[in-house]
Amino acid sequence: MQTYILQRLLLAIPTVILVTILTFLFLRVFLPANVIDQIMGEYARTDLELRAKLEKELGLSSGLPNQYAEWLGVAWFWGGPEGVLQGNLGESLYNGKPIMSELIHRVPVSLELGLWGQFSALALAMPLGVWAALRQDHWPDYGLRSLAILINALPGFWVAVLLLTFGSLWFDWAPPLRFEYLWDDPVAHVGIMLTPALLIGLTPSGGLIRLVRTQMLEVLRQDYVRTAYAKGLASHAVLYRHALRNALIPVVTVVGVGLPNVIAGTVIFEQIFLIPGMGRYLVTSVDNLDYPVILGLNLIFAVLLVLAVLIVDISYAFIDPRIRFS
Amino acid sequence: MSASYWDKVLQNRLSRRRALAASGAVGLGTAILSACGGGDEGDGEKEAAGLLSPIKDDTKDLKRGGTWIQAGTSAQVTPVSFDPMQSGAHVAYSWWIYNTLFGLKQTRMANPTGEFEGVLVESSEWTADHLTLTLKLKPGVLFAPKPPVNGREMDADDVVFSWKRFAASGAARASVSYEANPKAPVVGMTKIDKYTVQVKVNAPSIAVIPLLGNAFTSQFWVVPKEAENAGTLDLKTNPIGTGPFYLASHTPSVSAKLQRNPGFKAADKRDLPYFDAIDYRDMPEYAATLSQFKAGNIYDSFFSVQSQDMLPTAKDVPDLELWETPALGGGTVRALFGRNPDSAFKDERVRQAYSMIIDRDFYGELAFNKKDFEAAGVPVNTVWETALSPSAGSGGFGAWVLDPKGKDFGENAKYYKYNVQDAKALLKAATGQESIDVDVTYSLAFAPVLYTRINFILAMMRESGLFRPTIKEIQFATEWNPKFRLNKGVFTGMGLTLDLADPDPALTLFSNYNSQGQYYFGGDPLSDPTIEDMTLKMLQEFDTKKRMGLAFELQKHEAKMQHRTLTTAGSGFRLSWPAHRGRGVWRPDYDFHYLWTHWLDPARPPLKKA
Amino acid sequence: MAVSELGGVVELEGWERVPEQPLPSRVLSGILRFARAKPLGAFCGFVVIFFMIIGDLVPETLNKASSLAGLGTPAPYLADVLEKNTTVVYPYFQDSLRDRLEGSSLNHLLGTDPTGRDLFSRILFGARTAVMVSFGAVFISQAIASAIGIASGYYGGLADKLAYRVVDVFTALPGLVVLITVLGVFGSGLWQLILVLGVYGGPLNSRVLRGQTIYIMASPFIDAARVMGASDRRIMLRYVLPNVFPLIILAATVQLGFIVLLEATLSFLGYGLPEPYPSWGRMLSLDGRNYMRAHPGLAIYPGVAIALLVFSFNLFGDALRDVLDPRLRGSR
Numbered sequence A: 001m002q003t004y005i006l007q008r009l010l011l012a013i014p015t016v017i018l019v020t021i022l023t024f025l026f027l028r029v030f031l032p033a034n035v036i037d038q039i040m041g042e043y044a045r046t047d048l049e050l051r052a053k054l055e056k057e058l059g060l061s062s063g064l065p066n067q068y069a070e071w072l073g074v075a076w077f078w079g080g081p082e083g084v085l086q087g088n089l090g091e092s093l094y095n096g097k098p099i100m101s102e103l104i105h106r107v108p109v110s111l112e113l114g115l116w117g118q119f120s121a122l123a124l125a126m127p128l129g130v131w132a133a134l135r136q137d138h139w140p141d142y143g144l145r146s147l148a149i150l151i152n153a154l155p156g157f158w159v160a161v162l163l164l165t166f167g168s169l170w171f172d173w174a175p176p177l178r179f180e181y182l183w184d185d186p187v188a189h190v191g192i193m194l195t196p197a198l199l200i201g202l203t204p205s206g207g208l209i210r211l212v213r214t215q216m217l218e219v220l221r222q223d224y225v226r227t228a229y230a231k232g233l234a235s236h237a238v239l240y241r242h243a244l245r246n247a248l249i250p251v252v253t254v255v256g257v258g259l260p261n262v263i264a265g266t267v268i269f270e271q272i273f274l275i276p277g278m279g280r281y282l283v284t285s286v287d288n289l290d291y292p293v294i295l296g297l298n299l300i301f302a303v304l305l306v307l308a309v310l311i312v313d314i315s316y317a318f319i320d321p322r323i324r325f326s
Numbered sequence B: 001m002s003a004s005y006w007d008k009v010l011q012n013r014l015s016r017r018r019a020l021a022a023s024g025a026v027g028l029g030t031a032i033l034s035a036c037g038g039g040d041e042g043d044g045e046k047e048a049a050g051l052l053s054p055i056k057d058d059t060k061d062l063k064r065g066g067t068w069i070q071a072g073t074s075a076q077v078t079p080v081s082f083d084p085m086q087s088g089a090h091v092a093y094s095w096w097i098y099n100t101l102f103g104l105k106q107t108r109m110a111n112p113t114g115e116f117e118g119v120l121v122e123s124s125e126w127t128a129d130h131l132t133l134t135l136k137l138k139p140g141v142l143f144a145p146k147p148p149v150n151g152r153e154m155d156a157d158d159v160v161f162s163w164k165r166f167a168a169s170g171a172a173r174a175s176v177s178y179e180a181n182p183k184a185p186v187v188g189m190t191k192i193d194k195y196t197v198q199v200k201v202n203a204p205s206i207a208v209i210p211l212l213g214n215a216f217t218s219q220f221w222v223v224p225k226e227a228e229n230a231g232t233l234d235l236k237t238n239p240i241g242t243g244p245f246y247l248a249s250h251t252p253s254v255s256a257k258l259q260r261n262p263g264f265k266a267a268d269k270r271d272l273p274y275f276d277a278i279d280y281r282d283m284p285e286y287a288a289t290l291s292q293f294k295a296g297n298i299y300d301s302f303f304s305v306q307s308q309d310m311l312p313t314a315k316d317v318p319d320l321e322l323w324e325t326p327a328l329g330g331g332t333v334r335a336l337f338g339r340n341p342d343s344a345f346k347d348e349r350v351r352q353a354y355s356m357i358i359d360r361d362f363y364g365e366l367a368f369n370k371k372d373f374e375a376a377g378v379p380v381n382t383v384w385e386t387a388l389s390p391s392a393g394s395g396g397f398g399a400w401v402l403d404p405k406g407k408d409f410g411e412n413a414k415y416y417k418y419n420v421q422d423a424k425a426l427l428k429a430a431t432g433q434e435s436i437d438v439d440v441t442y443s444l445a446f447a448p449v450l451y452t453r454i455n456f457i458l459a460m461m462r463e464s465g466l467f468r469p470t471i472k473e474i475q476f477a478t479e480w481n482p483k484f485r486l487n488k489g490v491f492t493g494m495g496l497t498l499d500l501a502d503p504d505p506a507l508t509l510f511s512n513y514n515s516q517g518q519y520y521f522g523g524d525p526l527s528d529p530t531i532e533d534m535t536l537k538m539l540q541e542f543d544t545k546k547r548m549g550l551a552f553e554l555q556k557h558e559a560k561m562q563h564r565t566l567t568t569a570g571s572g573f574r575l576s577w578p579a580h581r582g583r584g585v586w587r588p589d590y591d592f593h594y595l596w597t598h599w600l601d602p603a604r605p606p607l608k609k610a
Numbered sequence C: 001m002a003v004s005e006l007g008g009v010v011e012l013e014g015w016e017r018v019p020e021q022p023l024p025s026r027v028l029s030g031i032l033r034f035a036r037a038k039p040l041g042a043f044c045g046f047v048v049i050f051f052m053i054i055g056d057l058v059p060e061t062l063n064k065a066s067s068l069a070g071l072g073t074p075a076p077y078l079a080d081v082l083e084k085n086t087t088v089v090y091p092y093f094q095d096s097l098r099d100r101l102e103g104s105s106l107n108h109l110l111g112t113d114p115t116g117r118d119l120f121s122r123i124l125f126g127a128r129t130a131v132m133v134s135f136g137a138v139f140i141s142q143a144i145a146s147a148i149g150i151a152s153g154y155y156g157g158l159a160d161k162l163a164y165r166v167v168d169v170f171t172a173l174p175g176l177v178v179l180i181t182v183l184g185v186f187g188s189g190l191w192q193l194i195l196v197l198g199v200y201g202g203p204l205n206s207r208v209l210r211g212q213t214i215y216i217m218a219s220p221f222i223d224a225a226r227v228m229g230a231s232d233r234r235i236m237l238r239y240v241l242p243n244v245f246p247l248i249i250l251a252a253t254v255q256l257g258f259i260v261l262l263e264a265t266l267s268f269l270g271y272g273l274p275e276p277y278p279s280w281g282r283m284l285s286l287d288g289r290n291y292m293r294a295h296p297g298l299a300i301y302p303g304v305a306i307a308l309l310v311f312s313f314n315l316f317g318d319a320l321r322d323v324l325d326p327r328l329r330g331s332r
Helices: A002-029 A035-043 A048-057 A064-072 A074-078 A099-134 A139-153 A156-171 A186-220 A223-231 A235-273 A278-288 A291-319 B005-011 B029-035 B041-051 B091-097 B156-169 B208-213 B262-267 B286-295 B307-316 B348-357 B360-367 B370-375 B411-416 B420-431 B448-464 B476-485 B505-513 B529-540 B544-561 C023-037 C039-054 C057-068 C078-085 C119-155 C157-172 C175-186 C190-217 C220-228 C232-269 C280-290 C297-324 C326-331
Strands: B067-072 B102-104 B116-118 B121-126 B132-137 B186-193 B196-201 B245-251 B255-260 B277-282 B321-324 B333-337 B382-384 B436-443 B467-474 B494-498 B568-570 B573-576 C009-011
Touching (some): A002 C175, A099 A186, A139 C232, A139 C297, A156 A186, A235 C232, B067 B286, B091 B245, B091 B255, B116 B121, B116 B208, B286 B307, B307 B370, B333 B348, B348 B448, B360 B382, B360 B568, B436 B448, C023 C297, C119 C157, C220 C232, C280 C297
Parallel strands (some): B067 B277, B436 B467, B436 B494
Antiparallel strands (some): B121 B132, B321 B573, B333 B494, B382 B568
């Protein structure tokens, strides 16, 4: 077991590194316009002196491998600046704020929003999926499946904007303007996160309903369920004690693996509901071509994803003995 | 309020993704109004009188204090840099945090005259030969109480340092500094004593004071001398100035908090500003700004309500007040013509043809929602723009614009009239064809308003049948700037861009039409010698009436050249909460500057629920 | 007994050979069976085909291929034909400022947009971009997925481990984040979008195919083919590929809907297709957003079009999965 975990961990590291190298190369080498253009505005391509000066100031003038080494923190070992390995993600090229401290505030917010989203998707999908499975091939099943697929087909941001517009028009409703952190004002915080979380959970809930349904169907067909019925257990006992738990394992897997993507997908909802998470930070920095931030964010996203996959793999190993001993 | 460059660039700076929200176009408000259960003819009639709130001088009710809550796009609230001498979407901050030496003269409840008055300058005097300007600074003006400057007094050292910095690396230095551009007037500034600065000019020019007072186009803001060393004070990240507010805190992508600067008091008798603080919120989503404005969580409608939603919103929220801005809104779009040998627009007849297929009255209707407003009983006025726009200078240009519809314009007025027949004949004579393909280039860095209005122009071009536009959307910094804006006409086809004006009409004409005018769109390499002459003479003409006469002559002459073609200006409207007062009292009342002179009334909605 | 080079039995004494039904009629009877078993799915299949037709998928592909070969653009577009012959379909770029922002009428079935372009026509022509982007990206994506999946499952060993690493890296890349970065940097155009979406999705889809390939590799007929001396390429193409094909189809149908939504999302954030493409996502994110209050049709109709297309893709894919997926055989 330990070797399995160790193995997976070790494999994860080169993956993350490759991701950062890819992003780094991509941003520094293939960029047609860059950050200096942004800062210099209209004289960006004509005032070469100032350009050279700014490039030097911002650390964009030394060679690429050097820049990467500095960013990674490898250079620290021979007297260079701190880098990722030392926990320093650098500073924003524009406002000079250290990226790490920004992310410390933002990552929990996006993570939380993503979690709430998945949770609400699950909360919606479970009862509906189970019901559809129990009423398979009858009208509730068809209706729910179609509804699920319909929900899945709606662009989430479209629903959000519709909600904002018509909520305001018909109900004089507007989401809270100011964001409150959980530790500052828990009640307000929940109020702020509620609507976007529900909306984030809406699209994946469609897929989850179908998944829960499929899993339930498969489980209900199993011998041990038939045995339980034969033993004389009431149907709801069969359901909750035996069937549901087993049915949910792959569902939880999907939810877990889906989480980092949901984090990436919170971008739009953060923008619409004014939530200061990672997504908005990313969009702003891509617009501003703020290299260190884009790099840092890609790194964090990659790490989160790899971690999520790792956790899922490891929990699989715990649950399914066959994998442990393969 | 004037449609100046930075007002518009503010909205969205450098990427395509920004040209999303659009304003200035009309929705079929009446259809929606009836769908929402309102707007039958009888009511419309009665509402007419009450729909517009008049501008009243409510200074006697003045209440100080409160926090003004404003929405802005990400490019504005979370800018790339706070450095005021660098161009960018952060100009809103510059308006609040810094001062220029001069500013447009503020008048109370009267239209602006276009004159300048000192903001940091108490008095100024030219020598007889108009080559030296002596400035006496206002004593007791303090910087913001922020380290490392800590609220110390501004003096001549700061002004001289600001000049040095500006001349070395200011974005707009070529407009002002002789060192950067021999056609620009100011040679240097020296300190005479603590409150006296001497400005040396290379040739007599009326442009000097406007340039030292024009925040939008010259960006000569007075910064503290500590900024000399970026280690001590880095203006990119920590802006400190003498302005009415200072940046107290800034959370990227979320908001900025600005506090009242008590040190500004000595600069203005009115003891501005009236608010205690500004809460500037980063809100990129239009649906969000609209709903927040309707809920009364943000107070300003300029960026939060687009013009097609103005009437519907006024109907949705009866508490809101609709009012007309004292100055006209500009037509926004200016056409630039490429002068490459293979560019059809090299020939002035083609440019005239373009001008004549633009139905200026119809454009005004579209851009200013004439149909909707007049259906709601609110009259909308539109005025043709010539080489100058009457909306510029926050309305101060009005008297300088010669109306092509009037009898004084002369025979060249015909180039402004909508006439597809004659346009076709001109095009045929110039190119031998009845219809030509043209490349139309524009950058989406500009405001959404521009995008909507560009579409009107393109639609008119297509409908006329004379021009078949091929659209080219390009990036601002890497392509638009070097290849179109700063390239002095060396391109093919045409470009559509934002109209920009200095607050001084003669300076505007020089910057735009003189081949050495270092303005945003560069000069024109094949400039007409008559125009060259006239623009230069205007700058040296210190008699205002004579100068105006020259401006009229130039407009008459330019109409035939159509170097840069404008459109139509029209009435501007704003929607405000009743708590938002002081509107339109002090003029010119332009964007961001208005936060100096407006105030909040806690006894009115939305601050006090009725 | 005569055995062909590939191990297929050709002749057997005393056995009558039943001629194999020709492929077209097999496909047709398969479709009919499918329609009877899954009526809703079949219906949605028809909706998908409908979108493909109004989206001019075939003419567009043919034209693109022939123009690359230098032969011009011979294939006619249905949308163009409709435009010329009916009064309700206009060219999607035709402005008419005097008719701007009108509601539904006989002249304009869904009303007009802010420059007077007919909304119904724009949605019709927008189908072309939606269909092109989704089918194009999915095609490229599945092609790459098959190549990587089958090859790595077949060869195994070092090549497999390497490919797995690459796939891992792609999986570790946060999707929307990467796409925004790439498109924001390089700009967006129809073919850029197709390429980026296709290349990005390729490795992600290869895992399942690799798994299935490994499963197939254990089959006896693979061994038989090897013994016959069939080359690697032949085995992969002739034996493995047809057997993973159902999985490819399944993955493709799921991906189709996903790509359409992804394109809409990218447009909403500003990274979608530029002028003059009448993309639904762009219509939603530009006019839709600004006129949500003043003229809701502009926001609602493109949204409905997107939802309808994705819904059909998904329902069809669902039904198809119920029929084709070997793993679900028991739970129908």
